[in-house]
Amino acid sequence: ETGVTQSPTHLIKTRGQQVTLRCSSQSGHNTVSWYQQALGQGPQFIFQYYREEENGRGNFPPRFSGLQFPNYSSELNVNALELDDSALYLCASSLTPRTGLTDTQYFGPGTRLTVL
Amino acid sequence: AQTVTQSQPEMSVQEAETVTLSCTYDTSESNYYLFWYKQPPSRQMILVIRQEAYKQQNATENRFSVNFQKAAKSFSLKISDSQLGDTAMYFCAFMKHLTSGTYKYIFGTGTRLKVLA
Numbered sequence: 001e002t003g004v005t006q007s008p009t010h011l012i013k014t015r016g017q018q019v020t021l022r023c024s025s026q027s028g029h030n031t032v033s034w035y036q037q038a039l040g041q042g043p044q045f046i047f048q049y050y051r052e053e054e055n056g057r058g059n060f061p062p063r064f065s066g067l068q069f070p071n072y073s074s075e076l077n078v079n080a081l082e083l084d085d086s087a088l089y090l091c092a093s094s095l096t097p098r099t100g101l102t103d104t105q106y107f108g109p110g111t112r113l114t115v116l
Numbered sequence: 117a118q119t120v121t122q123s124q125p126e127m128s129v130q131e132a133e134t135v136t137l138s139c140t141y142d143t144s145e146s147n148y149y150l151f152w153y154k155q156p157p158s159r160q161m162i163l164v165i166r167q168e169a170y171k172q173q174n175a176t177e178n179r180f181s182v183n184f185q186k187a188a189k190s191f192s193l194k195i196s197d198s199q200l201g202d203t204a205m206y207f208c209a210f211m212k213h214l215t216s217g218t219y220k221y222i223f224g225t226g227t228r229l230k231v232l233a
Contacts, residue, residue, distance in 0.1 A: 031218060033220060033221075035221075040225075040226075041225060041226075042120075042207050042209075042223030042224055042225050042226055043161075043207075043221070043223050044223075045220040045221065045222070048214070048218060048220060050218060055214065055218055056214035056215070056218060056220055058220070088159060090161060092161075092221075096218055104149075104151070104163060104166060105221060106163065107153075107160065107161035107162075108160075109158070109159055109160045110159045110160075110161075112159075
């Protein structure tokens with residue numbers, strides 16, 4: 001069973017730039033959630049994708065956007081980067097059955113984004 | 117609004133000893149899930165244990181067990197026979213339902229646990 005993978009591992013950008021982070025879901029999973037983890041804090045929910053559509057969103061501005069592809073891989077895009085966007089970005093995959101609740105979320109190793 | 121509180125920013129324990137990490141939460145939901153995740157310096161968030169609120173029996177996974185007190189909204193993690201590899205940040209998480217029918221996690225601020233040789 002393949003686990004959740006993310007790329008790149010580290011990324012350095014300057015304020016105002018745009019960035020794309022990638023996530024490959026665990027085999028068999030159809031739902032992906034993205035979280036932002038600032039240094040010394042717990043992860044904060046950004047949004048979730050299910051069947052290639054945004055399925056729920058946290059308190060993040062529209063410059064945070066995402067995509068989910070037919071193979072359930074996903075991207076997180078952030079436009080107009082700000083210094084406060086510096087954080088660890090985690091993606092988590094899970095399986096949403098046809099009925100009922102989603103199963104446990106399994107996390108990737110994260111991408112460390114530094115905005116200068 | 118749902119919140120998760122971890123009141124112990126840092127803890128330490130001697131190898132082979134037992135340690136308990138505290139977590140309280142606030143919710144008006146009656147059916148939900150609670151989780152403990154471990155995040156070592158490698159950053160990978162690893163599931164330690166999960167508890168369904170409708171189950172009265174406390175979850176157990178090898179050396180890890182929980183004390184789930186639903187009325188008190190308390191969900192503590194007990195680590196028995198602590199090992200050096202248990203050194204990590206531990207996060208308590210509450211599963212909040214989304215209107216779409218799926219859910220997101222709400223995390224506490226974490227407890228940094230150091231196991232001493």
